[in-house]
Amino acid sequence: MNAKKAREKAVRAAKEALILDAAITVFSEKGYHESRLEDIAEKAGFSKASLYNYFSDKEEIFLTLAVREYGKVIEASRKAIDPQKSFAENLRQNLLIIFTLFGEHFAFMLTTTNYQTMSLLHIEIEKHKHLFSKFQKHLTDVQGILQKLIDIGRKRKEIASSLEDASLSRFIGSLIRGMLFRWKLEGKMGNITVAADEIVEFVTHGATAS
Amino acid sequence: MNAKKAREKAVRAAKEALILDAAITVFSEKGYHESRLEDIAEKAGFSKASLYNYFSDKEEIFLTLAVREYGKVIEASRKAIDPQKSFAENLRQNLLIIFTLFGEHFAFMLTTTNYQTMSLLHIEIEKHKHLFSKFQKHLTDVQGILQKLIDIGRKRKEIASSLEDASLSRFIGSLIRGMLFRWKLEGKMGNITVAADEIVEFVTHGATAS
Amino acid sequence: MNAKKAREKAVRAAKEALILDAAITVFSEKGYHESRLEDIAEKAGFSKASLYNYFSDKEEIFLTLAVREYGKVIEASRKAIDPQKSFAENLRQNLLIIFTLFGEHFAFMLTTTNYQTMSLLHIEIEKHKHLFSKFQKHLTDVQGILQKLIDIGRKRKEIASSLEDASLSRFIGSLIRGMLFRWKLEGKMGNITVAADEIVEFVTHGATAS
Amino acid sequence: MNAKKAREKAVRAAKEALILDAAITVFSEKGYHESRLEDIAEKAGFSKASLYNYFSDKEEIFLTLAVREYGKVIEASRKAIDPQKSFAENLRQNLLIIFTLFGEHFAFMLTTTNYQTMSLLHIEIEKHKHLFSKFQKHLTDVQGILQKLIDIGRKRKEIASSLEDASLSRFIGSLIRGMLFRWKLEGKMGNITVAADEIVEFVTHGATAS
């Protein structure tokens, strides 16, 4: 009977994944507020009401999804950090991971960014307190990873900027979001490798040196 | 009678400005979709219905506003460009202009950015074709100004990056938006001069050199 | 211009009354929860959304209505109290007032009674705190009026029951509600005078004496 | 095989009882319409869907329960009637039976009362015609018992009221419901003996005599 329970759990997880997969498409395309539950349901092959068997409301879908996606990126990023390698190499690796893992849903990261600024208005954060703080922790962690890379660079004497680490990591984050933003406007993802190389080049030398 | 016409026109323009001034506050705070016409009207001292005497719909208010705001920035930026000065100096000047002109409504730029990605979904663009293309032209112009700065830098041999000018200008744009985003999350504008200096520092030297 | 304001205010009040009049019919028939805003709107000659121009939500309609109806009864009842008359006469008068004022909407009182027990479950009472406490005060006032009658009876030595005044007034209240309940089941109001007389008879002598 | 059948039947009956026991709690607390099948199922230790193995729908659960509960009361009440005793004594006994049998679920009687007035709206009565008429018969029977008591009182010359027996019995019913209503508002049952004594006192002497 344990096997049955396990199977059912797996089926349920698979369906949740179906919904989240549908949701990421819709959220990426339209942003949080303009996304309609009905679109997500339809894309996932469910009726709107069925979504409520898996998630308590729209916000939970969104937050669960955000946590899942960032979780993937954070885990992969952490594993990829290699203090033996140069800052440039580590950064490049990290960028490739981000761009690869988000893949065709690269715009979702922009949606979360936007959600972040909007969430300041909602007071109902109480409802999904746990998920929400997890979401925020993940966002912090992403910046943390960038800072970790910078830290390594500092130790290896590859970084000599007078700017604070926090500023540097925020700038790198901005460049990443900027790239996603460009792709979104262009309607499709660009070449990941080129994008990563460009960012690395800009971060390491700025505009003045090659 | 010509004087009367002129007066009426001036009055109308003044009222439009009142509405736009109210709109920028609301749009900055809540973004395009979450902003309610009623809030704008109230802040402008009109009733919701009155807005329709000056603008045909919500989108026209937004686009008119965006065109106005970017227009200001573009005009001021163009005037400030000085080929005799260094790239860094020009960039710094430009950043100060952007941050100063948007002022407390700095977040409005983020809203336009977000609107930009959402507008791809609307089919109604036909309705405001003229305004919309003007809006897009302005956005292009802003990038154009950044490219102009880079161009000057190249000519003065201050920029040696292997990256294309378009990429460089996009990166700078990303850094600007990133700074605004940070301020939005923090709930208030930071120190403009410091922000400009940091961006200039990062753009000129990247992370590796000071 | 003051006249215009006054007229508009009157029109508005009239429309509110239309809605409340529609609402009392629906609420009387179906109770609070089963009443649909759409039915009320239709009966009042408005669209569902229009109701929100006059009341902030369903509960406000209900509470406003309840306060209005009980207010009428309480005012009329207070005026009718005459310490010079006998307890029986006062009670009879009061019953006639209640039955007359509620009129064809007699069942509304049952709905409020039921709402009262259900409201214990809602936590949103905060939202309409003011109206809600007014509503409760009115309910208390109705009992208070009955107690006042009893008090007069005591002073006139017409009441000799060993029961507490509070108990007596509650019993009388129960008899009133019981009469309304009967009418509701029968589908129509019965003869008001007969009903009042019966209750007076029962209250004064109980079952054992005539 | 007959034993097996019997056993299965007993098991089934036991499960039905579990559901009904859960239902009475929920219905008492929230009334018919606000009670959710899910709550009943959970309290009974079943899944929501399982309820449909025992009852065809929500209404059947309610009606079955009502019939069961009133059945108990009616049976006990009938047995307790003693023509040798005084009207007051018989009434007191009957009240104690009602209050005791409903016990902590005293509010259920109010729910049935309310359901009674609402049921006039449902057209589906056809569906549960049999149960529904049984339910109504029980309600009539309760009144019948009260009338029986009055009848005994009349025969024993203890009742001299000019009011019709039907009216008297309805009044007594109202007093009972009023007591339950009070308890519901207070959130808990009061002292049964005191309550019964008060009602007996009021019914026998009214307010004017002690």
Place this chain on the structure above:
DNA sequence: CATGAATGAGGGTTCATTCAT
């Protein structure tokens, strides 16, 4: 039988837009 899951049919509420005064 038991149950997880699916869903149709609402119900309350919001908001941009229109219209009559």
Place this chain on the structure above:
DNA sequence: CATGAATGAACCCTCATTCAT
């Protein structure tokens, strides 16, 4: 012009009931 008022069109969420396993 200004505006109070009206409303269609959504949208989120709930729940009794059905169904497949």
